[in-house]
Amino acid sequence: MSDKYFLLMILVCAASTFALRALPFIAFNKRTPEFIKYLGRTQPAAVMAMLVIYCLKDADILGGLHAMPEIISCLVVIVLHVWKRSALLSIIGGTACYMIIVQNFML
Amino acid sequence: MVMGIGFGILLSAKGYNALWAFIMSVSIYSGTAQYLFINFISDKASLSTVALTSIITGARYLFYGVSMIDLYKKFKNKFKRLYMILALTDETYALMSVSTYLNGKEREEYCTYIAWLDHVYWIVGTVLGGILGAFIPFNTKGIDFSLTALFITICVDQWLDKANKFTNHLSALTGFASSLICLMIFGRKNFLIPSMAAIIIILFLLKDFINKNNIKESEI
The missing domain is CATH 1.20.5 (Single alpha-helices involved in coiled-coils or other helix-helix interfaces)
Structure with a gap:
């Protein structure tokens, strides 16, 4: 580019x-138009869900590892976040997990 | 600040140095938009995708603006008003909206300081990250996952939020389902815009249903 x-x-x-x-x-x-107010209340959760899918779009489900690095790391983030509710900890924990997997188990 | 450093490191991992981080943080000044931008780089996204995605993901700024109309009327200086509009981020909005205990002139001054201090912190953080990124001695392969992790934490926060539980859950499921289906139909490169359209259409169709349940929820 x-x-x-x-x-x-x-x-x-x-x-x-x-x-x-x-x-x-x-x-x-x-x-403010009613529909704009309504979208303001309802749309953010849907957009965040969409962005998660967007980030994961390149995960290779049909490949040899069946997207296991992504699935495991996402679970790590979710578990850490439900448990401790600290965004920083969840992000660093999940990213470290993902980096360790893709750097050591994928060629 | 930490988020800023993270952004700078990611951007430099993509081959763009601290100067680019500086330009982006001054002009765009939105965490979500800038983090998404990292993905636009790898995807070589078209300009229309950049514009539409920035608009849809940043739609919340519309509502920040709406609730700031009265306060901003007090800023008589035109340039100051324009700057305060540019500076309307999540953090700044949150701090400004809890400042109602101050009155008149005091509140104006407080809000102005908040706005530019937040901006300076963001710029310093991202530039610092950009500089640090150039010296990172370890393999950064897979560091992109931090963006995914960030969005997941926001999703979890929204899902566990006690207020508007019903609306949030329904909306999140709508988002997941529409983007997954659009991903399968339109493929990796083109699914984002159809997904956004689908989300707005579905939410429009669910309007009466959601409003009815919202009333029930607030009665409990």
């Missing part, structure tokens, strides 16, 4: 994010 395209991607991402932050001040100065 060229640096120029990379810079363009940053610009697009920055502009979209800024537009979202600015829109309410321009559009909803008086009243």
Whole structure:
């Protein structure tokens, strides 16, 4: 990827994010539409679930290891997080587990 | 700060140094969007995917904005208002919205400090990570999983949240199901945009059902 395209991607991402932050001040100065409020309550959990799937899209379920590195590491994150509720611990624990598996058991 | 350092390290593992981290943290200034960006790099994502994904995943900023309209009216200086809009992140929003015990001028000043201090911490963290990343002596293969882990922890938090249990569970299941099905139909490269569309359509169809159960839930 060229640096120029990379810079363009940053610009697009920055502009979209800024537009979202600015829109309410321009559009909803008086009243927020019901459906927008409703999406605000309901959509975040669905989007997070979607992002998890997006991150795991390259896991190779049909391959030799049947995505075991991903499955095991995800379970580590979930168990750590339900147990201790510390995001930092869960993230570091799960990532370390994944790195150890892919660096030592996969060629 | 820790999240910032993590981002800088990941970005440098992708071959982009601290200067790029600096540019991104100044202009985008959103943890979720920047972490997702790491994946956009490996996928060589199209500009429309970048835009749409940033919008859908950042939709919460709309609601932050809505609740800040009255406060921001007090910022008479145009540039200051614009900056405060750019700086409306999760952390800053949380700190600003609990500052109601302050009044008038005091609250304005407090919010301005919060906004730019948060921004400075984020920039310093990501740049530091970018510099550290260049010196990491061990094999970083698999470090991308930290992004997956981050999103899983947020999912778990949402799932265990006592308030709005019913809505959150239904919404999370909608998200899982729509993206899995879209992944199977559209394939790894193109499933994100159809998934977002499916989520919004399904939530729209479930509107009456969810609202009815929400009322029940709040009565308990």
